[in-house]
Amino acid sequence: MKTLSIAIIGAGLGGIAAAIELKKAGHEDITILEKASDVGGVWRDNTYPGAACDVPSPFYSYSFEPNPRWPRRFSQQPAILDYISDVADTYDVRRHIRFGVEVTAATFDEARGHWTLDLSTGDTLVADVLVPAVGQLSRPTTPPIPGRDTFAGESFHSARWDHDVELDGKRIAVIGTGASAIQFVPEIQPQAAHLEVYQRSAPYLLPRPDREFTELHHKIFKLLPATQLAERGTWYGLVEALSVAWVYSKPLAALIGRLSRAHMKRQAKAKPGLFEKVWPDYPIGCKRVLFSSDYIPALAQPNTELITTGIREITPNGIITTDRVEHPTDVIIWGTGFKATEFLAPMKITGLGGRDLHEQWADGASAYYGMTVTGFPNMLIMYGPNTNTGGGSIIYFLEVQAAYLREFVDAVAERGAPLTVKAIVERAYDQRIQDKLANSVWSQCTSWYRTASGRVTTNWPLLGIEYKREAKFDPADYQPVPAKKPV
Known part of the structure; x- marks a missing residue:
């Protein structure tokens, strides 16, 4: 059996999961290329106030490495980053990582049957197997609003939070009302002299059943691991119920919609007219439903205004909306998400x-x-197209993919030749997935799940457990790539 060299791009949750699974199987010739200076991926980059996961921590963690000391049920960014760092240390992943190195290009060498990676250092790296693990939410995006670059005040994206910018007493504009904004808006609202939140599309909100885990919880979780397993299982069932609703049960989706409406209406009653602005105008589930118990109360405060009029342009002094009203602004914070559909x-x-x-x-x-992609031998993507979840934990999917990767690598080592997925297999699979997505709730509104043409490229159309059951490596799906003689 051939010993393979493996290059993993990215040291976030996906890259670390891949490395650990490969190491467990005896594959040690692994190089992880990470452009930043530490592990963590999105949890290293997103340091905005209030940054936290919207999946309960007992489920948003590796199944093989439960953490009995989560500080909260919905843990915040520092705790999640610490967890990722600890896992990397526990499984001896760091010695495989080259920090401060970005991959600019990767080319499959048909004569030699390996990948050549061009690095930002000017060097190249050769590897038998290429594992891009850069995720779907790593590249922030801002809309091309006229005058954006003329703004004289401070501005930054929430995923690149500038902690040196003083917010106290400032007129702050937040553009965007997605998952990040609903977390940081309540945190910065008390600091602002005036806070304007610009909303293009409202999110559905459900109560956030958060709680602190006390020292007693930590002791019980450590001494009786079954209790933490029960907590994980319970939350798996609850968040998977969201996927059941979106995929299989319109009555359940309607019930969740009624719960969301009651929650949001109750929280908005302090400010007349607010509920009509925050209540979405698209089917529930079309965009990710968010958990929050403090976002709408923040919007209801006297110093905060939710603006649903479109933005016409940005000037050096502020923002002009399409009704020609100018809004003087000191700081602009972009909460406008990521280039999720621009994979790799x-x-x-x-x-x-x-x-x-x-x-x-x-x-x-x-x-x-x-x-895997036809024509790109020995390349396996972590968190690639159509593997996002509309309700559950992405780590669940990453573990399935890591197991697939391990079997794939074992098969390549056994055959001694690169493998590429058969075109007929990939086409049939994609047709089936897109047929399901075309009739799904995710096709009924504009969101980061879809490309400009309307194709849903991010989400898996079924349940997480169905992905785990289906995504099994089968050698019959692949064909070897014979070495091509140099011309």
């Missing part, structure tokens, strides 16, 4: 016959179970 960008990935991955994905990214 800005890397240039070149496969068999010189094919360019991004050209192949011009109409929207696709991959077999979100992991």
